[in-house]
Amino acid sequence: MPVTTDLVSAPFSATLRASTRSAHERANHSGYMNALLGNELTLAGYTQLAIQYYFIYRAIEQVSDTMAADDTGREFVFDELRRLPKLEADMAFLVGPDWRETIRPLPATESYVRRIHEASVWAGGYVAHHYTRYLGDIAGGQIIRRLLATNYGLVDKGASFYHFDKIGSAPAFRDRYRAKLDTAPWNETDRTRVVDETLTAFECNVAVFAELAEGMHRYQAA
Numbered sequence: 001m002p003v004t005t006d007l008v009s010a011p012f013s014a015t016l017r018a019s020t021r022s023a024h025e026r027a028n029h030s031g032y033m034n035a036l037l038g039n040e041l042t043l044a045g046y047t048q049l050a051i052q053y054y055f056i057y058r059a060i061e062q063v064s065d066t067m068a069a070d071d072t073g074r075e076f077v078f079d080e081l082r083r084l085p086k087l088e089a090d091m092a093f094l095v096g097p098d099w100r101e102t103i104r105p106l107p108a109t110e111s112y113v114r115r116i117h118e119a120s121v122w123a124g125g126y127v128a129h130h131y132t133r134y135l136g137d138i139a140g141g142q143i144i145r146r147l148l149a150t151n152y153g154l155v156d157k158g159a160s161f162y163h164f165d166k167i168g169s170a171p172a173f174r175d176r177y178r179a180k181l182d183t184a185p186w187n188e189t190d191r192t193r194v195v196d197e198t199l200t201a202f203e204c205n206v207a208v209f210a211e212l213a214e215g216m217h218r219y220q221a222a
Contacts, residue, residue: 027209031210032049032212032213036049039221040220040221042219043094047094048216054103055110056116067126072123075180075184083137090157090160093157106212107211108207109208111204124186124190124197127181128197139174
């Protein structure tokens with residue numbers, strides 16, 4: 001693992017970001033994401049991603065519900081971040097009223113969900129997966145929010161997943177989150193484990209995007 005910063009003396013949030021930058025870039029520039037951001041997919045093509053997010057966030061927020069009893073884990077449980085209600089509303093709009101009976105996770109998503117539960121026996125593992133998804137959605141995910149509005153006319157219904165209307169200032173929230181990372185009671189070994197699991201979380205995302213790419217020929221925009 002290419003960590004070159006002292007994991008104890010440096011702000012951990014900065015070390016975590018630097019140590020996972022390459023993996024983050026690989027996820028952002030996957031074939032599927034390039035096609036989506038390049039306006040090459042139909043709305044049904046985007047819906048396939050939203051479906052996978054439903055299963056991923058259901059897993060993370062199931063773990064969040066168990067973290068109230070953990071001194072460190074509870075610091076990273078934010079009710080104002082919960083995405084599942086918004087994803088459920090988006091599923092009803094994008095898939096239809098019978099969405100619960102018709103949507104299925106991809107094999108890569110099933111592996112991702114298993115990893116979330118396996119890693120989250122320790123609060124640091126939970127934080128790794130939580131950080132990877134939510135901070136990305138608050139920041140880079142807003143590009144997709146604008147894309148959904150511009151390309152598909154989705155401003156609210158079908159795009160509510162990307163609306164973080166309960167967190168106030170997004171930059172201020174991210175600063176508060178990073179401060180919690182910096183002050184979490186982890187020693188050097190613990191921090192290394194968090195970095196490693198965050199890298200794994202990014203690889204899980206890459207695997208989901210790769211599997212979505214395999215089927216995106218069915219959703220090519222005209």
